[in-house]
Amino acid sequence: MTGTAIRPFRVEIPQTALDDLAARLGRTVWPAELPDAGDAYGMGTDRVRALADRWRDGFDWRAVEARLKAHPQFVTEIDGEQIHFLHVRSSRPDATPLVLTHGWPGSVLEYLDVIAPLTEPTTPDAPAFHLVIPSLPGFGFSGPTRSAGWNRYRTAPAWAELMNRLGYDRYGAVGNDAGSMVAPELGRIDAAHVYGVHVTQLFSFPSGDPAEFAGLSEADQAALQHLQWFYENKFSFNQVHSQQPQTLAFGLADSPVGLLAWNAQLFDESLDLDFILANVAVYWFTGTAASSIRFYWEDAHAGQPPTEPTTVPTALAMFPGDFQSIRRFADRDHGNIVRWTAYDTDVDGRGDVGGHYAAHQATDVLVADIREFFASLR
Numbered sequence: 579m580t581g582t583a584i585r586p587f588r589v590e591i592p593q594t595a596l597d598d599l600a601a602r603l604g605r606t607v608w609p610a611e612l613p614d615a616g617d618a619y620g621m622g623t624d625r626v627r628a629l630a631d632r633w634r635d636g637f638d639w640r641a642v643e644a645r646l647k648a649h650p651q652f653v654t655e656i657d658g659e660q661i662h663f664l665h666v667r668s669s670r671p672d673a674t675p676l677v678l679t680h681g682w683p684g685s686v687l688e689y690l691d692v693i694a695p696l697t698e699p700t701t702p703d704a705p706a707f708h709l710v711i712p713s714l715p716g717f718g719f720s721g722p723t724r725s726a727g728w729n730r731y732r733t734a735p736a737w738a739e740l741m742n743r744l745g746y747d748r749y750g751a752v753g754n755d756a757g758s759m760v761a762p763e764l765g766r767i768d769a770a771h772v773y774g775v776h777v778t779q780l781f782s783f784p785s786g787d788p789a790e791f792a793g794l795s796e797a798d799q800a801a802l803q804h805l806q807w808f809y810e811n812k813f814s815f816n817q818v819h820s821q822q823p824q825t826l827a828f829g830l831a832d833s834p835v836g837l838l839a840w841n842a843q844l845f846d847e848s849l850d851l852d853f854i855l856a857n858v859a860v861y862w863f864t865g866t867a868a869s870s871i872r873f874y875w876e877d878a879h880a881g882q883p884p885t886e887p888t889t890v891p892t893a894l895a896m897f898p899g900d901f902q903s904i905r906r907f908a909d910r911d912h913g914n915i916v917r918w919t920a921y922d923t924d925v926d927g928r929g930d931v932g933g934h935y936a937a938h939q940a941t942d943v944l945v946a947d948i949r950e951f952f953a954s955l956r
Contacts, residue, residue, distance in 0.1 A: 582743060587651040587662060589643050589719065591863045596639060599834055599862065603634040606835045620814075621839045629842055630835050632851050633859075642856045645690055653719070654743065656736045659728070662686075662719035663712035663740065668697040670706035674952065675746040677710045677737055677764070681755020682870055683841035684935065685718045685860045686711050687853075688754060691941040696948065705953045707750075712740060714756060716869030718860045723869045729876035730756070731883070734763040741771070750774045750952050754937065756873065762912060765890035774955045776893045776948055778936055779900065780915075782907035790906065797920075801902035808901075815844065819874030827868035837867055846899060846933050853938055887913035893951040895944060896920045897932030917951050 611623050649664045664686060667673070676696070680688045689711050696707045713720035715728040715736065737760065741749050751772050753761030758777035765775040784790050784802075794802070818826050830837045838858050845854045861867050892915045896903055908915060921932055921943060932940035 673706040675749040679757030721866040820878035830867035893917035
């Protein structure tokens, strides 16, 4: 068997691991908290306790396993690491391939809801896709990683190699969160094969030139204000991950409630509890609390990033409650943005919903946006 072999994979978490988790949850030492503090100091006990109680007494990991096992999964070694991925092929002869990349604290579970509508659309005029959904190196079933340097710039060539091994000569790239950084980089380094990039965030920031702020629209100014608020109130996870991930990892790897509180801070309270718990459980059962957050350190210490704009046709589907991209800055970093859609909770009575996990929260809206974009490039 060669190092490039693609091997079938099944998620099989032993019952002993579930029993150990339940025992650990039952022995949780809860921190002291000021009365009526709410979330002023970070994650409050009430929210974390509600999640922990559900995790111990109501959450069904075996149901999550069953959903994963319903789809073909594989592993292969790329650049010295085992890469796990779902590979779901459409029955349609005209289907085209897409690689979908998640972020932190999400996982491949983010994309389970879009598999059926993208691979087997109910109408023949809707485009169909073959889907490749990898776990980021060091995340979930692609980890823990054994080598340093796994950032977006090392992941993108790994994805190009994965798609090549699967025999896909022309494919699209879709991403959310860290995936919204990997997908454009994949388009940059494999432009001969990537025909389009679709993301839910374009992480382009001010360069520091005061001229960049002249004439910004009210919406863009509001986006900057929200970004500043996020930086001042919610950015601690990024700072710690980028500077001392291993120090934090001792607590996350040893305490399921510690992992739950840390990861759940980036899951909006409107999300259903089982979606949050399923994603956290993936990190717990695979022991990837440390290697996943190390991705931030590696990205922050990657050296001089590419400065030239990307050129592959790019689409943004931006959802309310999520990072709000600013077109002026995005155009500086991406030279071929051909579709820019900002969804809202109440636009022309459409009642669009969404947030950071649009594939789960606004499945139909995101699927339609992906379809329309890639259909326009054929």
